Amino acid sequence: MDESVATRSSATDVADAVILVRGVSPYDMSHPVFNRETLLDISVNIIPLVILLFFTVFLLLFSPWPQNTFLEVIALGLHIVPFVVLAILTYVAAYYI
Numbered sequence: 001m002d003e004s005v006a007t008r009s010s011a012t013d014v015a016d017a018v019i020l021v022r023g024v025s026p027y028d029m030s031h032p033v034f035n036r037e038t039l040l041d042i043s044v045n046i047i048p049l050v051i052l053l054f055f056t057v058f059l060l061l062f063s064p065w066p067q068n069t070f071l072e073v074i075a076l077g078l079h080i081v082p083f084v085v086l087a088i089l090t091y092v093a094a095y096y097i
Contacts, residue, residue, distance in 0.1 A: 038094050045090040052083045 039046075056079040065071050 042094045
């Protein structure tokens, strides 16, 4: 049993050392999902979200095709579905990082 206690103690020491090296106390974070490091990690997904949003708004304002409801629904679906899926994926990734 002494061996398992020693293992737990060393694991705790390693976790404490990681917190000290990062310079972040677990009590200092107001919301752990969107701290500075997490935002840097998920910025790879935020940039495509902004691009998709830009083209969706552009498509809504200036349609390159004549008025055709079918084409507009398909085009908007091809913009909105990836936007929603990527937004959910980004949030889940930020939560579990």
